[in-house]
Amino acid sequence: MIVKLNILVFVVLFFNACSTSIPEPIKVEAISEHIDYLKDVKPILDKRCVTCHSCYNSPCQTKMSSFEGIDRGASKIKVYDALRFNAISPTRLFIDAKDTHDWREKGFYSITRSSDLNESYNDSIMLHLLYDKKKNPEIIGEYSPESDDLICPKNQEELGEYLKDKPNHGMPYGFPAIKDSEYNTLAQWLLQGAKGPTTEQQVKLEKPSSNAVIQIKKWEKFFNTSDIKHQVSARYLYEHLYLSHIYFPAADGEFYELVRSYTPSNHPIEIIPTVRAFDDPVVHTFYYRLKKIHSTIVHKTHLTFKFDDTVLARFKELFIEAEWTQKPYLLQYTTEISSNPLKAFEQIPAESRYKFLLDNSHFILMNFIRGPVCRGQMALNVIHDHFWVMFKDPAHDVTVTNPEFLKSQYSNLELPIHSVDDKILSSFSNEHKKKYKIYFNAKEKADMKNVDYDSIWKGEKSSDAPVLTIYRHFDSASVHKGVVGEEPRTMWVIDFAQLEKIYYTLVVGYDVFGNLAHQTKIRRYMDFLRLEGELNFIEYMPKNKRFNMLKSWYIGVSDIKESKNLKTISRENNIMYKTDNPKNEFISNVVNTHILESSNIKFSSMNFIKDGDPEPEMPKSFETMKDYKEAAQSMTLAGSGFISHMTDNHANNILLRIKMLDGTYIRKSLVVNRWRDNVNSLFNGKSVLDSSKDTMDIVSESVGSYPNAFVLVDAQDLADFLDLMKNMRGSEEEISRLHKYFVSRSDPNFWEIFDWFQEDEYMKNPIEAGLLDLNRYARTPWKKDSL
Numbered sequence: 001m002i003v004k005l006n007i008l009v010f011v012v013l014f015f016n017a018c019s020t021s022i023p024e025p026i027k028v029e030a031i032s033e034h035i036d037y038l039k040d041v042k043p044i045l046d047k048r049c050v051t052c053h054s055c056y057n058s059p060c061q062t063k064m065s066s067f068e069g070i071d072r073g074a075s076k077i078k079v080y081d082a083l084r085f086n087a088i089s090p091t092r093l094f095i096d097a098k099d100t101h102d103w104r105e106k107g108f109y110s111i112t113r114s115s116d117l118n119e120s121y122n123d124s125i126m127l128h129l130l131y132d133k134k135k136n137p138e139i140i141g142e143y144s145p146e147s148d149d150l151i152c153p154k155n156q157e158e159l160g161e162y163l164k165d166k167p168n169h170g171m172p173y174g175f176p177a178i179k180d181s182e183y184n185t186l187a188q189w190l191l192q193g194a195k196g197p198t199t200e201q202q203v204k205l206e207k208p209s210s211n212a213v214i215q216i217k218k219w220e221k222f223f224n225t226s227d228i229k230h231q232v233s234a235r236y237l238y239e240h241l242y243l244s245h246i247y248f249p250a251a252d253g254e255f256y257e258l259v260r261s262y263t264p265s266n267h268p269i270e271i272i273p274t275v276r277a278f279d280d281p282v283v284h285t286f287y288y289r290l291k292k293i294h295s296t297i298v299h300k301t302h303l304t305f306k307f308d309d310t311v312l313a314r315f316k317e318l319f320i321e322a323e324w325t326q327k328p329y330l331l332q333y334t335t336e337i338s339s340n341p342l343k344a345f346e347q348i349p350a351e352s353r354y355k356f357l358l359d360n361s362h363f364i365l366m367n368f369i370r371g372p373v374c375r376g377q378m379a380l381n382v383i384h385d386h387f388w389v390m391f392k393d394p395a396h397d398v399t400v401t402n403p404e405f406l407k408s409q410y411s412n413l414e415l416p417i418h419s420v421d422d423k424i425l426s427s428f429s430n431e432h433k434k435k436y437k438i439y440f441n442a443k444e445k446a447d448m449k450n451v452d453y454d455s456i457w458k459g460e461k462s463s464d465a466p467v468l469t470i471y472r473h474f475d476s477a478s479v480h481k482g483v484v485g486e487e488p489r490t491m492w493v494i495d496f497a498q499l500e501k502i503y504y505t506l507v508v509g510y511d512v513f514g515n516l517a518h519q520t521k522i523r524r525y526m527d528f529l530r531l532e533g534e535l536n537f538i539e540y541m542p543k544n545k546r547f548n549m550l551k552s553w554y555i556g557v558s559d560i561k562e563s564k565n566l567k568t569i570s571r572e573n574n575i576m577y578k579t580d581n582p583k584n585e586f587i588s589n590v591v592n593t594h595i596l597e598s599s600n601i602k603f604s605s606m607n608f609i610k611d612g613d614p615e616p617e618m619p620k621s622f623e624t625m626k627d628y629k630e631a632a633q634s635m636t637l638a639g640s641g642f643i644s645h646m647t648d649n650h651a652n653n654i655l656l657r658i659k660m661l662d663g664t665y666i667r668k669s670l671v672v673n674r675w676r677d678n679v680n681s682l683f684n685g686k687s688v689l690d691s692s693k694d695t696m697d698i699v700s701e702s703v704g705s706y707p708n709a710f711v712l713v714d715a716q717d718l719a720d721f722l723d724l725m726k727n728m729r730g731s732e733e734e735i736s737r738l739h740k741y742f743v744s745r746s747d748p749n750f751w752e753i754f755d756w757f758q759e760d761e762y763m764k765n766p767i768e769a770g771l772l773d774l775n776r777y778a779r780t781p782w783k784k785d786s787l
Contacts, residue, residue: 067196112194133170143174280333299770396455417509485697492533746781
């Protein structure tokens with residue numbers, strides 16, 4: 001009996017020793033002053049919390065860009081789950097649940113609720129995490145909130161486990177603590193019940209201004225006009241604009257989203273919660289509505305689109321006034337029809353649809369980047385780090401000029417987006433690859449014209465973007481108007497059918513909540529779409545150089561030899577080249593002359609080196625601006641030590657601020673372009689990388705939504721900085737010099753520096769700007785050495 005009792009005591013003591021103690025409630029000295037959410041709390045959350053908590057990649061799905069998101073709370077469900085065998089129910093804020101109770105039913109739990117304590121104590125999850133950072137401010141270890149193993153504590157016991165297992169991981173996660181005054185404000189707000197806007201404030205938040213109301217009435221009338229032509233056009237436009245942040249020039253600072261609602265104009269909007277924009281709304285009658293966005297605008301999802309009288313007139317010209325190819329008829333919402341846009345909208349002239357896409361080429365391509373993925377490794381490991389995109393001119397595009405050809409290929413143009421919950425084995429099928437090859441071969445035969453410069457679309461007005469630059473930043477990317485950076489390794493020319501296919505594959509048909517098979521099939525299909533764009537460009541090169549050029553983009557890919565027999569590789573073109581560097585010559589003749597003379601876009605002289613120009617070298621002394629420019633150019637070349645150091649530390653998108661002698665600032669972006677032998681594999685890993693060939697671009701505009709590092713340089717130190725960037729090899733002395741300029745996530749002035757870059761962006765781009773995301777800032781902190 002004594003032995004059994006001793007064993008029982010041992011077991012109890014053992015488990016008590018192993019269990020995690022529940023953290024004590026936090027004492028907060030109550031004050032009589034009321035803390036107002038909008039005036040006192042939201043500004044703090046926007047500057048210090050929303051930078052990481054605003055999209056599907058928010059740790060624990062804690063979305064703090066609106067009170068509704070804070071009230072919804074957190075979840076243990078991972079939106080980005082690489083091994084999800086079954087699709088999950090979507091958890092879109094404002095759409096998939098109507099109130100707090102519904103979110104609790106979906107597994108979300110409060111981060112602001114406190115137990116029924118006396119008026120001087122609070123034990124909410126949010127306050128505990130803020131207090132833990134205040135108590136343990138040192139930033140040690142590595143921080144990568146998107147990939148760290150977060151248990152997402154939902155109760156006091158799990159919170160105790162988190163605080164024990166992850167010391168120095170309070171909030172803000174991996175960054176300096178907020179100011180005492182900010183902490184006290186949030187603590188008082190939580191103590192007072194974490195209340196949101198008053199009813200009056202909420203109404204004001206959601207209510208359009210009087211100027212906006214005038215525009216909304218005009219636009220909702222257009223979208224909801226009952227004749228068939230308007231209905232079909234409205235559906236097409238909705239499926240291309242549903243992710244946009246629409247603005248009216250007369251309503252400064254307001255943004256709206258185009259939604260489908262059960263209710264007509266002048267009634268409260270009730271969003272129809274379909275998973276995808278082309279899904280059946282089920283109800284017979286629904287209405288397109290413009291809903292005001294009252295969440296904080298974040299850069300990574302900010303897709304602006306202007307609505308004014310000129311745009312409305314253009315929509316009417318392209319879709320209503322144009323003569324359609326068939327008598328207008330209403331479309332069904334079956335998946336087979338909806339998931340094949342080229343077939344679904346065949347009654348609208350292809351020229352009208354393509355001109356709409358070209359009018360808005362920058363916006364359309366931005367959808368691929370800032371669309372439903374927020375974080376797009378599945379979609380983005382299909383592209384190189386830097387390339388330029390151009391478009392086929394409508395008059396020279398067989399998918400526009402020959403409707404019968406396109407019609408004959410509908411079955412081969414089916415996209416892999418029928419389902420978001422496909423069977424796993426279906427992702428290994430080659431059905432879509434076979435159909436794509438049949439389509440491409442048929443397009444080659446149907447297109448009888450030899451290409452020349454005129455077959456490249458050069459735009460119709462100064463605001464057009466006939467050439468775009470795409471940068472990949474590991475699992476995010478950015479799109480820029482014009483030719484930005486050095487001569488790219490690859491280039492694309494996109495035609496109408498291809499552009500629609502890419503858009504519907506990566507945007508309308510992509511479900512971030514879908515299963516592994518759904519996302520894998522889309523990734524594999526993107527290989528064909530990329531190759532088609534590259535082949536369209538290859539056709540403009542001399543016939544004897546095409547295949548070798550293509551092979552140089554697919555090093556180690558044996559299948560590429562099949563492309564040698566394509567007509568694209570062997571057919572003639574109507575271009576006469578004078579040099580042995582046709583790609584560079586093409587850029588000079590087509591991009592720099594044919595396209596840019598017709599648009600507002602300027603050619604960058606910082607990174608692009610014309611054929612025959614000497615390679616820039618680091619000058620021995622710095623006496624003129626030319627010396628500094630040549631030094632900057634030299635550090636961007638392959639082989640510069642700084643580039644290797646950055647890629648080794650997961651940093652390829654860096655924001656640089658130079659303080660001039662007169663106290664003014666110059667801001668640049670340093671963008672590292674990683675070399676990949678090919679991007680043809682679903683599992684592109686280190687085996688295709690070659691850091692000795694990595695390069696860098698110096699860009700005047702802000703690049704990307706996720707800065708990896710901030711760099712501060714004084715003008716008098718610029719020569720030292722440039723020399724270090726070019727020649728560093730990783731010695732302790734060089735690392736020490738590097739830390740003089742680079743801002744660690746543990747820097748006491750980090751938030752002040754972040755605020756400067758953010759405010760500078762707001763000042764320079766008030767419409768396009770949004771809050772930057774810090775989830776991917778340099779993971780490992782360092783201490784600034786005294787030099």
